[in-house]
Amino acid sequence: MKTSDFDYDLPQSLIANYPTDKRTSSRLLVKTEKIEHKSFKDITKYFKEGDLLVLNNTSVIPARIYGNKESGGSVEILLERVIENNQALVQIRSGRAPKAGTTIILDPYKVKCIDREDNFFILQFDRPPLEIFTKIGHVPLPPYIKRHDEDLDKDRYATVYEDKRLQDSVAAPTAGLHFDDELIKDIKKLGVKIATVNLSVGSGTFQPVKADNIVDHDIHREFLEVSPEVVDMVYATKKSGCEVFAVGTTATRALETAFMDEEIKGYSGYTKLFIYPGYKFKVVDRLITNFHLPKSSLLMLVSAFIGYDNMKEIYRTAIEKNYRFLSYGDAMLLKKNEI
Numbered sequence: 001m002k003t004s005d006f007d008y009d010l011p012q013s014l015i016a017n018y019p020t021d022k023r024t025s026s027r028l029l030v031k032t033e034k035i036e037h038k039s040f041k042d043i044t045k046y047f048k049e050g051d052l053l054v055l056n057n058t059s060v061i062p063a064r065i066y067g068n069k070e071s072g073g074s075v076e077i078l079l080e081r082v083i084e085n086n087q088a089l090v091q092i093r094s095g096r097a098p099k100a101g102t103t104i105i106l107d108p109y110k111v112k113c114i115d116r117e118d119n120f121f122i123l124q125f126d127r128p129p130l131e132i133f134t135k136i137g138h139v140p141l142p143p144y145i146k147r148h149d150e151d152l153d154k155d156r157y158a159t160v161y162e163d164k165r166l167q168d169s170v171a172a173p174t175a176g177l178h179f180d181d182e183l184i185k186d187i188k189k190l191g192v193k194i195a196t197v198n199l200s201v202g203s204g205t206f207q208p209v210k211a212d213n214i215v216d217h218d219i220h221r222e223f224l225e226v227s228p229e230v231v232d233m234v235y236a237t238k239k240s241g242c243e244v245f246a247v248g249t250t251a252t253r254a255l256e257t258a259f260m261d262e263e264i265k266g267y268s269g270y271t272k273l274f275i276y277p278g279y280k281f282k283v284v285d286r287l288i289t290n291f292h293l294p295k296s297s298l299l300m301l302v303s304a305f306i307g308y309d310n311m312k313e314i315y316r317t318a319i320e321k322n323y324r325f326l327s328y329g330d331a332m333l334l335k336k337n338e339i
Helices: 040-046 129-136 151-156 174-178 181-189 228-239 248-258 297-306 308-320
Strands: 027-031 035-039 052-056 064-069 074-082 087-094 103-106 109-117 120-124 167-169 193-199 222-226 244-247 267-271 286-290 331-335
Touching: 027 040, 027 308, 035 040, 035 308, 040 181, 040 331, 052 228, 052 248, 064 129, 074 103, 074 129, 087 109, 109 129, 174 248, 174 286, 181 193, 193 228, 193 248, 222 248, 228 244, 228 248, 244 248, 248 267, 248 286, 248 297, 286 297, 297 308, 297 331, 308 331
Parallel strands: 027 331, 052 193, 052 244, 244 286
Antiparallel strands: 027 035, 064 074, 064 103, 074 087, 087 120, 103 109, 109 120, 193 222, 222 267, 286 331
16 A cells, blocks of 8 residues: 555644643544544443453653753754663754764753764763653653643643653653543443553654555564563453453554564564554454554554544544544544454
């Protein structure tokens, strides 16, 4: 299929720049045999006893830092990931790209640009990079949110079930932003089991697919962990005839990666799994997700899950009904319908 097959006209007015007042007050488009329009808090109606809800419990790093070159030019740094020897792979926005050897002032710290890899730069820190990002970093709102981060984002651009020990993502697993503690308690009361996986979300999640043919796309890699205990829970759920609900494309990629080799129980490592139409899902039966960017790998995953024509119908309906799109937008609950 062509990347252009996954293009659509997204009105700027439908991109949510702020979250709803309450997490669960966002809207929910439900697609089973038909399309329904609900509030997110109504999602409890779609679970049954014995189902499994899988959450990505990653935590977001304050991954954006503003600074200056010694020459005075302003610099914006977005962390991609920490590497070895107090070094970090980053994106840099500046009037002129820094050369190797350039010193960047991140008041009160100084770092040095030592190399470049494609669109990324390698910075040398004098201490663990996360120590600096944690102290002076900003919430890394996505590029389509046209404002600076505010105090509310520290709370709302994070899930209520994040594990701060796993502060390793530079973007939030946004399908999880709709859940609050009360809703999770209500879901548990239904006899639904809850499992957590960890997938470190990289900035590549926002990048459009640029190859003309989707099979030629080199998808970004992300680190994930799925424990043997979660694998056991999935097998038990399937054996009982119940369903696995994945909260977001990140939890979906984690689960599907972990079950690529059924001889291995659990998974810890990087994934470059690219899910597009034709992929056969091994684990996920229901997907909770937000509305995604045109030509994105996330939109292709949704298309693989429910079928291309269904995807087109859902997005057309969502635009007609003025659903809010992207990270702070509304959600969908989708039933698997691979075509």
